[in-house]
Amino acid sequence: MPRRIVDLSVTLTNNMPAHKFFPRPVILPQFTHDEMETWGNGTPEDPLGGCTTFISMMDHVGTHVDAFVHVKRGGASIDQMPLDMFMGKSVCLDLRHIPDLGDIDTKDLEAAEKKAGVKIDGHIVLICTGLHKRHFPTDKVVWSNPGITAEATHWLADRSRVHGVEGPSTDKPSHNLFPNHRVCRDRGITHYEWLCNLEELLGKGEFEFSGLPLRIGNGSGSPVRAVAFLD
Numbered sequence: 001m002p003r004r005i006v007d008l009s010v011t012l013t014n015n016m017p018a019h020k021f022f023p024r025p026v027i028l029p030q031f032t033h034d035e036m037e038t039w040g041n042g043t044p045e046d047p048l049g050g051c052t053t054f055i056s057m058m059d060h061v062g063t064h065v066d067a068f069v070h071v072k073r074g075g076a077s078i079d080q081m082p083l084d085m086f087m088g089k090s091v092c093l094d095l096r097h098i099p100d101l102g103d104i105d106t107k108d109l110e111a112a113e114k115k116a117g118v119k120i121d122g123h124i125v126l127i128c129t130g131l132h133k134r135h136f137p138t139d140k141v142v143w144s145n146p147g148i149t150a151e152a153t154h155w156l157a158d159r160s161r162v163h164g165v166e167g168p169s170t171d172k173p174s175h176n177l178f179p180n181h182r183v184c185r186d187r188g189i190t191h192y193e194w195l196c197n198l199e200e201l202l203g204k205g206e207f208e209f210s211g212l213p214l215r216i217g218n219g220s221g222s223p224v225r226a227v228a229f230l231d
Helices: 033-039 106-116 131-135 150-159 179-187
Strands: 004-007 026-031 052-056 064-066 087-094 123-128 160-166 190-195 207-210 221-223 227-230
Touching: 087 106, 106 150, 123 150, 150 160, 150 179, 179 190
Parallel strands: 087 123, 123 160, 160 190
Antiparallel strands: 004 227, 026 052, 064 190, 064 221, 087 207, 207 227
């Protein structure tokens, strides 16, 4: 029986919500079929048209992964990071009881690990809070995400390879302390932001995850097409 692929990626659209610090993307038609058919490609009987899209955006918009250099001066850029960081065994934790602007603490992760029935040991840990379904695509999604405490980030660093969340950040927007980002910097780990459809992974135990970044030279992060493979 073939494995089911669950798409965990937000569709990139023009002027979609972005983190409070960052500009929104510009994604617009560049050339249309009508215009390109006037260029003389193909033959008079069979003209060849086409279309292209203009994309202008930061590397931290939509579903993306942070490079080490994003928060650590002199850290590795996205093109320098090993590809095996971005794929492998994964588990999704149910944190849907955490409210908007709430804190995800160690006790919450421990209880969710037990509920998932998977001992976290080198896994990619995805955290489902239900934020995306509650608020996207309204602007409230930018101002409502929970945050992972410093203690919980250390807990993840001790057990997992990478972690990932819904919404624009692993840190909540109600202050600028950024405990998760600072611990990630100090512990040499990173995370995915703005995943979606994580509810489909709850109760599935261990599964395979892939979220490969683009090979952006000196990139501080990269958009990804994040997917989960369910048996």
